[in-house]
Amino acid sequence: MTIVTLIEKILARACGSAKVCPDEFVVAKIDCAMMPESFRMIPELLTRAGIDAKTFTVWDTERFVVFIDHQVPPTSVNRAESQKLSREFATKLHIKYFYDIFCGVGHQVMMEKGHVKPGQLIVGADSHTTTYGALNAAATGIGASEMAYVIKTGELWFKVPETIRFELNGRLGDFVFPKDIMLYIAGKYGTEVAQYKAIEWGGPVVDDLTLDGRMTMANMSVELGAKFGVFRADSKTMDFLRITTDRSFQPVDSDSDATYGDKFFIDASEIEPQIAAPHSVGNVRSVSAMKGTSIDQAVIASCCDGRMEDLRIAAKLLRAKKVHPKVRFYIAPASWKIYKQALNEGILRIFLDSGVLVENPSCGLCTGYQGILAKGERCIAAIPRNFKGRLGSPDAEIFLASPATVASSAIRGKIVDPREEGM
Amino acid sequence: MTSLIGRVRKFGDNTDTDTIAPSSILYLPMSELMKHTFEPVFPEFYRTVRQGDVIVAGNNFGCGSSREQATAVMKELGIQYIVCESMARIYYRNCIALGLYPIMSKGVSLVFEEGDEIKIDTEKGMLENVNTKRFTNFKPLSIVPQQIVDCGGILSLLKAITDKENK
Numbered sequence: 001m002t003i004v005t006l007i008e009k010i011l012a013r014a015c016g017s018a019k020v021c022p023d024e025f026v027v028a029k030i031d032c033a034m035m036p037e038s039f040r041m042i043p044e045l046l047t048r049a050g051i052d053a054k055t056f057t058v059w060d061t062e063r064f065v066v067f068i069d070h071q072v073p074p075t076s077v078n079r080a081e082s083q084k085l086s087r088e089f090a091t092k093l094h095i096k097y098f099y100d101i102f103c104g105v106g107h108q109v110m111m112e113k114g115h116v117k118p119g120q121l122i123v124g125a126d127s128h129t130t131t132y133g134a135l136n137a138a139a140t141g142i143g144a145s146e147m148a149y150v151i152k153t154g155e156l157w158f159k160v161p162e163t164i165r166f167e168l169n170g171r172l173g174d175f176v177f178p179k180d181i182m183l184y185i186a187g188k189y190g191t192e193v194a195q196y197k198a199i200e201w202g203g204p205v206v207d208d209l210t211l212d213g214r215m216t217m218a219n220m221s222v223e224l225g226a227k228f229g230v231f232r233a234d235s236k237t238m239d240f241l242r243i244t245t246d247r248s249f250q251p252v253d254s255d256s257d258a259t260y261g262d263k264f265f266i267d268a269s270e271i272e273p274q275i276a277a278p279h280s281v282g283n284v285r286s287v288s289a290m291k292g293t294s295i296d297q298a299v300i301a302s303c304c305d306g307r308m309e310d311l312r313i314a315a316k317l318l319r320a321k322k323v324h325p326k327v328r329f330y331i332a333p334a335s336w337k338i339y340k341q342a343l344n345e346g347i348l349r350i351f352l353d354s355g356v357l358v359e360n361p362s363c364g365l366c367t368g369y370q371g372i373l374a375k376g377e378r379c380i381a382a383i384p385r386n387f388k389g390r391l392g393s394p395d396a397e398i399f400l401a402s403p404a405t406v407a408s409s410a411i412r413g414k415i416v417d418p419r420e421e422g423m
Numbered sequence: 424m425t426s427l428i429g430r431v432r433k434f435g436d437n438t439d440t441d442t443i444a445p446s447s448i449l450y451l452p453m454s455e456l457m458k459h460t461f462e463p464v465f466p467e468f469y470r471t472v473r474q475g476d477v478i479v480a481g482n483n484f485g486c487g488s489s490r491e492q493a494t495a496v497m498k499e500l501g502i503q504y505i506v507c508e509s510m511a512r513i514y515y516r517n518c519i520a521l522g523l524y525p526i527m528s529k530g531v532s533l534v535f536e537e538g539d540e541i542k543i544d545t546e547k548g549m550l551e552n553v554n555t556k557r558f559t560n561f562k563p564l565s566i567v568p569q570q571i572v573d574c575g576g577i578l579s580l581l582k583a584i585t586d587k588e589n590k
Contacts, residue, residue, distance in 0.1 A: 025566075046578075048578075049582050051578070051582050051585050052589070055589065056585070078451070082450055125489055126488075127487065127489045127513055141489040141513050142489065142516060142520075143489055143491035143494070143513065143520055143521075145521060145576065145577050146516060146520045148578060149578070149580065149581045152581055152584065152585070153581075153584065157567055159565075191437065191486065195509060195512065196512055225486070225511065368446045368447055385439075387441040387442060387487060388442060389442065389445055389463035390446070392447075394464070
């Protein structure tokens with residue numbers, strides 16, 4: 001009898017074993033690999049290693065996906081040259097799935113275009129690759145050199161992680177969102193609670209969440225140190241996949257009596273809107289403790305917080321209101337699909353009427369390529385990270401919050417509790 | 424060589440990759456990029472770093488983005504080892520992939536201060552503060568990552584594969 005977690009099942013299948021155990025080293029076949037603009041580094045890395053980039057090939061062009069998403073549009077000659085290099089090298093390698101600037105943030109597009117399927121093992125040259133766990137995939141970030149190895153061989157070494165389970169019971173309060181759950185956990189258990197481990201998300205609260213919400217949680221699993229952050233596949237997952245892919249796939253679930261490294265039980269009813277204060281995702285307080293802090297900028301964007309659900313709640317709060325005159329409010333939908341849907345739903349109109357600067361889909365607002373902060377400025381942002389200097393000056397401050405808290409605060413010019421503003 | 428001595432450069436907890444290699448300079452060539460290492464928290468670092476220095480840091484070193492430049496820059500600057508209480512997962516993988524031996528040792532920040540001399544023995548898993556004669560230990564790498572580090576990183580393995588193919 002085998003009693004194993006879903007991550008162990010995925011890794012066992014990927015390495016051709018009947019069973020794998022935590023701490024075991026395996027070489028696994030990769031079902032799909034994604035690389036954002038750092039793809040431009042590959043020819044140089046190969047050349048420096050004495051490998052001929054001209055004869056280099058991709059193991060399977062159906063399984064390798066490349067994006068230009070981080071600096072769209074480019075803001076310097078250096079960056080324009082990098083993107084040109086990416087396009088040229090992609091052509092040389094006959095990359096079938098090359099998503100240029102008209103698509104959006106890679107992680108979102110990976111899911112929308114059907115590159116992510118349940119039960120798969122996926123690597124991406126970006127830390128937020130964990131997002132695909134929302135679709136029951138074991139997905140994780142690696143660096144560029146490891147990606148070069150994957151591109152050629154289609155496989156990579158892994159240490160089988162211990163799985164820990166977070167079980168969310170109770171009910172989320174009004175104006176409390178998956179983003180708040182993640183910040184709450186980072187604050188309560190620390191940003192290393194899942195270091196080297198796989199998180200399995202479960203419980204009635206998780207079952208009730210939309211896929212958008214689960215994506216936010218899978219995304220931020222890496223902020224807890226996790227290698228993977230996975231959800232079981234349910235009818236919502238199947239509804240999503242029916243639109244994105246016509247290929248077959250095999251969802252996986254943990255055995256009911258699977259052994260976990262640890263189990264955490266969280267009463268979601270206790271979670272208030274949360275704020276991560278500078279300069280760590282784990283520096284968390286409830287919004288009531290931060291109320292009144294003045295802000296210069298507000299941001300809703302990224303593979304973490306730029307989906308329809310995020311835009312809808314922001315629009316609901318902004319309708320017939322104005323962004324505070326002293327605040328610059330930037331919103332970037334995560335993908336062009338979301339961008340167009342927001343247009344169709346009248347959401348972009350609400351944003352524009354209220355004084356939001358709507359940016360094109362890209363990673364820019366979360367990576368310090370757009371919307372740069374000056375020294376001494378404060379920004380409240382629905383993005384995954386608030387590291388010192390991430391959005392510009394190291395002497396600026398970034399406060400993380402849910403899109404609802406961000407939108408409410410942008411209207412008032414200071415951090416506010418969305419429960420008081422949104423009723 | 425399994426034992427060597429270097430000068431300690433001390434860092435705290437949660438030193439993230441945005442701090443090690445800020446995104447604004449990621450597109451510069453390594454010769455330029457290296458001048459900005461740790462700039463947001465330690466602007467003097469580049470001017471004071473010496474070949475053979477050893478980073479000794481707190482928890483969660485290298486957390487954040489997967490940008491490999493944040494690891495590659497250490498090699499360029501001549502950092503011999505990164506020793507920390509704990510290391511973020513992708514940074515750990517990038518160290519292995521680039522042939523840089525990562526050392527994790529709980530309590531290590533209490534044993535070393537900036538400028539101390541550290542003696543590292545990777546075979547025995549021993550760290551010694553040459554100045555204070557205090558010791559602490561660590562678990563040497565497992566065989567799989569050790570083999571990758573020994574051959575100089577994952578691209579050396581890749582080169583062997585492509586060489587074989589091109590024969």
